[in-house]
Amino acid sequence: xxxxxxxxxxxxxxxxxxxxxxxxxxxxxxxxxxxxxxxxxxxxxxxxxxxxxxxxxxxxxxxxxxxxxxxxxxxxxxxxxxxxxxxxxxxxxxxxxxxxxxxxxxxxxxxxxxxxxxxxxxxxxxxxxxxxxxxxxxxxxxxxxxxxxxxxxxxxxxxxxxxxxxxxxxxxxxxxxxxxxxxxxxxxxxxxxxxxxxxxxxxxxxxxxxxxxxxxxxxxxxxxxxxxxxxxxxxxxxxxxxxxxxxxxxxxxxxxxxxxxxxxxxxxxxxxxxxxxxxxxxx
Amino acid sequence: xxxxxxxxxxxxxxxxxxxxxxxxxxxxxxxxxxxxxxxxxxxxxxxxxxxxxxxxxxxxxxxxxxxxxxxxxxxxxxxxxxxxxxxxxxxxxxxxxxxxxxxxxxxxxxxxxxxxxxxxxxxxxxxxxxxxxxxxxxxxxxxxxxxxxxxxxxxxxxxxxxxxxxxxx
Numbered sequence: 028x029x030x031x032x033x034x035x036x037x038x039x040x041x042x043x044x045x046x047x048x049x050x051x052x053x054x055x056x057x058x059x060x061x062x063x064x065x066x067x068x069x070x071x072x073x074x075x076x077x078x079x080x081x082x083x084x085x086x087x088x089x090x091x092x093x094x095x096x097x098x099x100x101x102x103x104x105x106x107x108x109x110x111x112x113x114x115x116x117x118x119x120x121x122x123x124x125x126x127x128x129x130x131x132x133x134x135x136x137x138x139x140x141x142x143x144x145x146x147x148x149x150x151x152x153x154x155x156x157x158x159x160x161x162x163x164x165x166x167x168x169x170x171x172x173x174x175x176x177x178x179x180x181x182x183x184x185x186x187x188x189x190x191x192x193x194x195x196x197x198x199x200x201x202x203x204x205x206x207x208x209x210x211x212x213x214x215x216x217x218x219x220x221x222x223x224x225x226x227x228x229x230x231x232x233x234x235x236x237x238x239x240x241x242x243x244x245x246x247x248x249x250x251x252x253x254x255x256x257x258x259x260x261x262x263x264x265x266x267x268x269x270x271x272x273x274x275x276x277x278x279x280x281x282x283x284x285x286x287x288x289x290x291x292x293x294x295x296x297x298x299x300x301x302x303x304x305x306x307x308x309x310x
Numbered sequence: 311x312x313x314x315x316x317x318x319x320x321x322x323x324x325x326x327x328x329x330x331x332x333x334x335x336x337x338x339x340x341x342x343x344x345x346x347x348x349x350x351x352x353x354x355x356x357x358x359x360x361x362x363x364x365x366x367x368x369x370x371x372x373x374x375x376x377x378x379x380x381x382x383x384x385x386x387x388x389x390x391x392x393x394x395x396x397x398x399x400x401x402x403x404x405x406x407x408x409x410x411x412x413x414x415x416x417x418x419x420x421x422x423x424x425x426x427x428x429x430x431x432x433x434x435x436x437x438x439x440x441x442x443x444x445x446x447x448x449x450x451x452x453x454x455x456x457x458x459x460x461x462x463x464x465x466x467x468x469x470x471x472x473x474x475x476x477x478x479x
Contacts, residue, residue: 036359038357038358038359038362038393038396041359041362042358042362042389042393045362045366045389046386046389046390049366049382049385049386049389050382050386052381052382052385053380053381053382053383053386056380056381056382057380063381066374067374067375067381070371070374070375071374071375074322074325074326074371074375077322077326077330078326078329078330079330081326081327081330081331082330082331085330085331153330154329154330155329155341156329156376163376165329206430206435227430227435227441227444228437228440228444231444
């Protein structure tokens with residue numbers, strides 16, 4: 028009992044002190060957010076290896092379970108895939124031949140490649156934001172692997188998100204389906220631009236909201252949408268997804284639509300990070 | 311001192327589980343809020359002061375890890391919840407396993423509402439019923455289900471600690 032008698036503060040006063048402190052902290056971080064990043068960095072450097080460990084244990088267990096349950100399915104799939112591989116590799120050869128031809132033509136016409144092959148690095152998704160409200164996740168590469176803020180993140184063949192914060196051995200990625208995300212895009216067929224905005228209400232249907240399409244744009248369902256050159260943080264020419272439900276906006280000035288992303292955000296495990304940054308706009 | 315170490319370990323374990331096991335135990339994209347269970351259980355078992363301090367540190371950890379722009383918002387939410395739930399300490403009884411579950415549900419509801427107001431209402435997302443149906447209620451249900459087990463575990467740890475400190479005195 029000796030010890031307990033020493034700390035006897037009225038909780039009311041403690042609460043007031045803490046609330047004042049936190050409000051001070053909120054204002055401070057709002058004003059000078061960068062000053063606190065070493066603290067954030069230190070904390071996440073300690074926690075991230077644990078998350079990675081737990082994550083790999085989880086992967087191991089679920090893999091083992093999967094192994095038991097669907098060996099048969101896998102074998103079937105394997106035979107199917109082998110057939111597919113054979114046909115595809117034949118096609119690929121044809122395409123390669125075409126590509127050589129195309130390259131020749133290009134050099135003849137001195138046209139640069141429109142969408143260069145960007146250099147990429149692979150990373151694993153190790154954790155999700157602790158709330159259910161946001162679609163922000165962590166990857167296991169950080170500043171020590173050369174990650175930088177605003178690098179674009181791909182998964183499969185489409186855009187998944189953008190790096191919003193870099194720590195020593197991990198970085199935060201905001202998915203394009205996040206409620207705060209906005210990307211300027213364009214339709215590959217007509218070159219009309221549009222703004223792709225994440226919306227929490229559409230996530231369940233696996234869709235994103237598309238706004239500010241030109242009223243006269245000749246687009247139809249399943250048209251492909253790519254990132255446009257107007258976007259300051261995203262590299263041009265990355266596939267985002269396919270448009271659907273095109274509607275004339277109530278203000279009669281523009282069209283809105285929904286977009287099905289090319290990335291499967293439900294099962295995001297491996298991602299690719301483009302290590303080239305979009306050139307900043309100079310004013 | 312021992313208590314402090316155990317609290318720290320508990321906070322970290324809950325946080326890591328909550329964030330990293332998402333693809334294996336999440337149902338319909340919803341994760342149980344383990345940190346909230348931790349804060350509310352201790353507030354119920356040990357009163358306002360513990361609830362508040364635990365809430366403060368849980369919140370700070372989330373703030374520092376989540377990469378948000380503003381630090382302190384989660385700390386405020388968790389701390390207020392911890393403090394308010396601390397008032398239920400007077401109804402604490404050692405072998406009641408129903409009341410804490412109800413309190414956890416109330417705490418999670420409060421968390422959902424506060425979070426909606428601070429992060430979504432202020433950005434002009436007014437469709438409250440949708441968020442209630444899609445996020446807040448499922449989270450409460452899942453959190454309550456998990457808390458049935460987790461509360462027993464935390465209660466056991468707390469009892470053991472209490473027992474030890476009783477012997478020392």
